[in-house]
Every structure is written in C-alpha cells, then in structure tokens.
Amino acid sequence: MINDNTITSKDNPVIKLYQRLSSSKKDRLEYGLFVLEGLRIVEDALREESGITHLIVTKNSFEKYGDELFQADLRNTKTIVISNELGKRISQTEQTQGVFAICRIPVDKKFSFRENGKYAVLYGLQDPGNVGMIIRTADALGMDGVILCGSCDLYSPKVIRSTMGSVFRMNICIENDTEKLFAMLDDNNVVSCASVIDTDAERVTDCGFTGSQAVFIGNEGNGLPREISQRCTRRITIPMNGTINSLNAAMASGIIMWELSKSR
C-alpha cells in the first residue's frame, strides 16, 4: 500500500487534488471530498472510520508517526509519502506535522433527533474558527446536534481544524433553507429559542430548558435577523455587564449550550 517513491512534485495529481479541495468549496462539493491536516484529527478520522481515501505523510512524519498511523484499517485508503518541502507547501499551518488526508463528505449520515434533545442552530455564522469552536464545545458539553443554516462551509479546512475532531463525532446537519429548517424542528417537536441581545428576553439563567430545544445563534456582527428571532418560540439572552454587548459569538454559544446542557 505504501508507495516507495517519495513524491516531490507539486503537479502530482493527488497533491493537486488536495490543494483544490483546500481552497475551493466548489471543488469540495463537486468531488464530495474534503481535506484534513494534523496527526490528531487524521487519527480521529481513522478511528471513526470516516472514509479517508488518501493518507498523505511527509518523509519525516512517516518515520515519526508511521507505526501509529498504520495501526488503523487502511484497506480502502491509498497512502502516499511526500517530501518535507512539499508538505510545507500544502500545509495551512505555521508548523506542519506533515500528516494530511483526503476524506469523503458523508452523504448517507442521517441527522437524528432525540427525546429531550438539545441542539444549536448556527444561523449565518461566517467565521470558520467560531463554527469549529462551537461544534467542539457542543461535543464536549454533550449537546445532541448542531444544525448549520446559511453559515460558512462546514468542510473548509479551518472549520474542520477548529472542531479538533468533533466533526467526526457530532450529529451535524446542513439545512440552508429556513422554511425547511423550521418545518424540521416543528416535525420533531423541538422548541426554537433565539439568542438575542435584549434585556426584555428571558435570561438564560432563569428559563428552564426541559424538553427538546434548539438555540439559534446569529451572525458575528449582526446577530439573528429580526424575522428569525420573531419567528422563534422563545427569545433568550445572557445578562451582561453594563453596556458591553460584545461576547464573541462562539463564547455566547458556549455559555448558552452550557446552560442548556444542565437541563439534560
């Protein structure tokens, strides 16, 4: 399975594919593939059998991590070794570990609703670091699912990296149609809660979250559109100090999910 010829050329077709998938959402959609970088997240993907088609390691990393990586079931994975220079070239981090993968975007993974489920709806979030951090936090706090609506691409390298592997464990769906989103929540008896900055809204500390609940988190700069917060059944808020309404979107979501998770 190991190709003994170390690849040094940036024109190698796998390397070219890797770079296209790194930079283009259109290519990710077209090929149904996305990329991973980093030892831990590649190991997570291997452990969760997340459909890695290509494992790409630099010469140095092959020596360093090879034994570890090859414990996994690699029967459906093509492994290639590349030069350290080429590794630096395709890396998107400052100090690369030299471990990369190309991975299939899951198509048959069903989003599941659970009894008393607690969900986060990311509505129009644009910062990949925030989206990744929220998925990671949702996983750590035992949330039942994350729904993306009009947010940045889940499969962009920066989102994937920021999830720290939670993208493989978490129940996630993408539903960019607002009507379908609300219909889906209604069909599953999930109460919609808009998180807003409004002193008249229910304080997140005072309101119980029994039953199935989905918290809507809005865009970093603008929050939730008015029509969305009005359409939600509840409006909840984090009491804050003085005039400062400036919790980062990921931090605000984290605090709300923390309070939600207490009602599980």
Add this chain to the structure above:
Amino acid sequence: MINDNTITSKDNPVIKLYQRLSSSKKDRLEYGLFVLEGLRIVEDALREESGITHLIVTKNSFEKYGDELFQADLRNTKTIVISNELGKRISQTEQTQGVFAICRIPVDKKFSFRENGKYAVLYGLQDPGNVGMIIRTADALGMDGVILCGSCDLYSPKVIRSTMGSVFRMNICIENDTEKLFAMLDDNNVVSCASVIDTDAERVTDCGFTGSQAVFIGNEGNGLPREISQRCTRRITIPMNGTINSLNAAMASGIIMWELSKSR
C-alpha cells in the same frame, strides 16, 4: 495638528516605529509603547484616554472617519495621514480600516482588589487570541480583574485586537513571579481555585464562589502545572461529555467565569 503632507515612505520614523512595535515585544518594553489597529479599538482608546501618542490614518480613512475621530481630545496626540498603500503595508488584518495608533503602555495603573472580587489568573497561556478573548469575556461578565502570569505578551497586536477594547476597561495586571502572585492573593484574602480536568475535583456547578476568588486557567496544551494546582486552595472542574476533555482554554475560562459571576 494635521500634517497635510501625506506620508508615503516606509522609512518615515513614525511608520518604522509602528512596525517595530507591531513585531517586537522587546521594542514594546524598551519604548513603553504598543500599537492599535481598527476604528473601534482606536475610538475605545481615545474614549478611555489611554495615552495615544500617534494617530495614524490613511487618506481614505481620513475622509471617511476623520470627523468622528477628531471629536476626541487629541491635544497630546500627533496625527499623521499616510497613503492607502502604506496603510495596507503596516496592517496586520486582511482588510484594513486604515486606522492605527501608537499608545503608551500604562505604568501607573494600579491593579485593584475589591470586596468579594472575582478574578481570572491566566497561567502560562500562549495563544494571543485566547488571552484576548478571555479578557473580553471577563469584561462582559463583570469580572473584577485578570492577572497574567507567564502568559503571552498582553501588548502584542493580536491580544489587543482580540480584547475588542476591553483591555482599556478591564482591571489587568501582569505578575510573572509565581511566589509574588500567591503572596498578592493571600494578602488580599483571595481564595485560589485551580481549574483542572479531574473528576475528583469540585464541579464548577456544585461549588459556591462566595467571597474573593481567583480562578487559575492553565496552558492550552498542558493545563496547569501540578505544583500550581496543588498549591491552590481549591480544585474545580467542568463536567464534560465522555472522554472528551477538549474544551478550548478560552471557552473553559468563559464557562468558569460565567459560574463565578453568578456569585457576585
């Protein structure tokens, strides 16, 4: 006060100073100055009278934001206008607003302890984005102070940017000597709480935080050194899902500060 000659040269002494202060902690310490970039944070600094020595705006931004910026008391500030190209050159953001400043590092600002004060101690945090986000969150949640010990430079552009202006409002001190840090807490009757990943520790939800309390947050990768967590009076933890002990350091601090803030 306005220099009519738009500066275009990267060799202009103020521009050279700005760039040195952007990139070198040594220079920041030597000159006792640091830099700001962005309209909102520069306005925050002007509002809080934070010792801006130089206000630097690009030609475009001068036209766009000049009226707004010049509402402030600029009697001790030298204002210079630079070309848009030079603005792009000195910017550390992808899309610069063309508003920059050089600011004095406060030397006479006393850290204050308050009755029933709640503090965060950032012990060995290395990620500037995390440090900035924690200071911002501490401000929003009404914490009484943040103490940095062995953490990254508070005055690095990335920390300053991530605080979103909270650096000018928050009670902050830098105390890199662990002995002095504990002595300072003892002298002010502040109970030290180590935040740890340990199922035997007090759950952050179960333990009251009455009286003065300081929560120690450890390094992103390694957490708190054992000798520090043992030296603290209390050990507290965030109950988490399964085996995942992977809340980001800023997120974990945010949740703990949120719980602390309920005891105010």
